[in-house]
Amino acid sequence: MIHLNIPPLYKRKSDILSLVDVYLTMLCEHYGLKKQIMPESLKIMESYRWPGNVRELKNIIEFLVISTSVPFITHRDLPEHIRDNWKLEIPQESFRDEKSDNNLLSTNNLNLKEAMAQFESQMILNALQSSQSLRKAAIKLYIDHAILIRRMKRLGIQFSYKR
Structure with missing residues (x-):
């Protein structure tokens, strides 16, 4: 050895x-x-x-x-x-105030894998809701739309756009 x-x-x-x-x-x-x-x-x-x-x-x-x-x-x-x-x-005031940041998720009782899945799900849902298509949501997330679809399947996210 x-x-x-x-x-x-x-x-x-x-x-x-x-x-x-x-x-x-x-x-x-x-x-x-x-x-x-x-x-x-x-x-x-x-x-x-x-x-x-x-x-x-x-x-x-x-x-x-x-x-x-x-x-x-x-x-x-x-x-x-x-x-x-x-x-x-x-400057200390340049740090974001986590109490007032509505986009942060509570991850106190989650392990890293669960917290990352929760955060990823929220990011995907936010992009889907603020976009007109899957492709545009993928662009907002800086990923390919095929990767977005795979991640949605893995995370159990179902989303349909209303016409």
């Missing part, structure tokens, strides 16, 4: 941005999305200690890819426990 001593991620700060890039590319491709993490978010992620190491980093990237409705991931999209550990000078 060979023993490899790999230091924790917080001691390998130079690896964080590379790992973010790899996981972002891989997960965007997997979900059929196009996302980009803004520089201020990357700086916050670089200064975070990552107690869960690479596994935590990958899970956070997956959460960000799925939970953000716009192509650019900002510091506001980062989980609170990461935002609270930052060392940048971004």
